[in-house]
Amino acid sequence: MTAGPRVVVVGGGPAAAALVHGLHRGGHDGSVVVLAGEGCTPYDRTAVSKGLLTGEMAAAPELFPEVLTDDVVRRADVVEIDRTAHEVVTADGKRIGWDRLVLATGAAPRVPPVPGLDGPDASTLRDAAEAEVLADRLRPGARLVVVGAGLIGLEVAAAARTRGASVVVLEAAPTALGRVLPPEVSAVVLDRHAAEGIEVRLATPPTSVVSSAASSAGHAVVCLADGTELPADHVLVATGVSPRTDLAAAAGLAIDDGVLVDELLVTSDPTIMAIGDVARVRAADGTTTRHEAYTPAMAMGQHAARTILGEPTRYVDVPWSWSDQLDLSVQVAGWPDRADRWVLRGSADDLETGLFAFGVRGDQLVAATGVSRGRQVGRVVRGAQALVAADLAVDDAALADPSTDLRRLARTG
Known part of the structure; x- marks a missing residue:
């Protein structure tokens, strides 16, 4: 009997976890290797801006730990995809061969080109390690400035307020949550934040951040265009993400604000798939979409598993996501x-x-x-x-x- 294809997964987020779980449930008998640069087995990333910050969770729940064992998940950064040899190259020079390669590289926080937003008093929030650092700063009396009034920014603002911190949210656009909610619904969310003492300033981007080391006040200062200076013990940058496409682009795969895939989640190379935040799915009508949410990532992993198992199903799922705030x-x-x-x-x-x-x-x-x-x-x-x-x-x-x-x-x- 011929063994199933060797599957190598680059990235260790929820899409990768769902893929491996789906392969296991489907009886895949080939080798599976997950190359996760984060240094831990896949976990529930929804906890990063929720339970880990509020203190309700001591650690993010692991995803499918009975399947995603240390034998499957390796702590390794992939630096090259060799499509000719069907191998990936890790940072330490190891070459790992595949029959099917699945890119689940996710997305990286996008930081606007504002002086000081990349400094020591500012951070982004994408993984559990960053959540742990931020949670330690959210104590009573702490002054937090959040840049970005999207779902993550407002979830962090809500969590910080429940921990007793004061919060100001700055949003460059004239509306909050503009990518996902119409104004009538976002206004309800903002009213609830205001009632809790969270100040949200719309159409107000920062112009610079003066670090605590350079400030005579002994704390960071967020400067606005009208001359206002906001004191901050910490600044959280939540202004969206960009798909991690560098590996795919260097390998010559088709890219368009994400790795382009068809409805079976297959890239321009028939031996390579892409799932999760990095994938841009081309529908039958020619439109393309890319999702940045937990549930679509999990669904993509499940669909990809069925394709590898020889039971392909088109990914035409309607995306769904949620946010808990206060x-x-x-x-x-x-x-x-x-x-x-x-x-x-x-x-x-x-x-x-x-x-x-x-x-x-x-x-x-x-x-x-x-x-x-x-x-x-x-x-x-x-x-x-x-x-x-x-x-x-x-x-x-x-x-x-x-x-x-x-x-x-x-x-x-």
């Missing part, structure tokens, strides 16, 4: 950037029931977002996710009506 739960499904109008359901005055916004393009539902206290938001957004996947024409009045069961509508058409 006592609010925010959820997003679909592609908010594709919406040309939004249909509202619910009210900001009744967050026990929730406020929802459905993104529509033409007569198709393309996105759903919502906010509520507790988990009520999930029932509606998850139902809408099924309706997005069904690709049916929708009626605005039905979307706005709280009595409309979106999941049932998806089933019955």
Whole structure:
């Protein structure tokens, strides 16, 4: 009997973990090696901006530890992909051969070219080690300035406030959470932050950061264009990420703000796949999307495993993500950037029931977002996710009506 293909995975995030778990469950009998530069086995990265900062978790939960053992996961940085020899080269000069190579290199924090944002008083937040350092700074009375009012920035702001720190959030855009929420929903989130004492300044990027070593005040100073100076014991930069494509680009793979893959997650080289934050998926209609969330990464890993096992399934999943901030739960499904109008359901005055916004393009539902206290938001957004996947024409009045069961509508058409 011929053994299954040798699989080498570059990167140790959730996409890689789901891939290896899927191969194991599917009975893959070839060798599997995960080359993870972070220095630990894969873990639940959603804890990085949540439980690890609030103190609710002492450590991020490991992902599939029964499968992702030290025999499978190696602490190694890959510096080259040799497509001719079907080998990767590690930083210490080792060459490891593959039949299938899977790139799960993720994304790296993007730091704006503002003087001082890359200095000793500022940091980014992408992994558990960075979360551990930041959590130690979030103590009562500490002054935190967060640059960026996206999901990560506001999650950190909420966690810092629960730890007793004072928080100012600076956002260059005129709206917060603009990539994922319409203004009606983001306003609810900002109002809740304001009620907790978190100050969010929109259309206000920093112009420079003076380090604590250079400041006569003995602490860092964040300078704004209007001359305002904000004291800071620490500055957290949360201004988005860029896909780690250097390896793929050097190997000659097709790149476009991510490694381009087809619906089977295969790159321009049929022996190489890409999954997770680094992958940009080209759909059958020619559109491309790249996701930066935990659940799509896990789903990609599962799809890639089935392809390697000889049971390929197209990755056409509707992305879904969530964010917990203070006592609010925010959820997003679909592609908010594709919406040309939004249909509202619910009210900001009744967050026990929730406020929802459905993104529509033409007569198709393309996105759903919502906010509520507790988990009520999930029932509606998850139902809408099924309706997005069904690709049916929708009626605005039905979307706005709280009595409309979106999941049932998806089933019955």
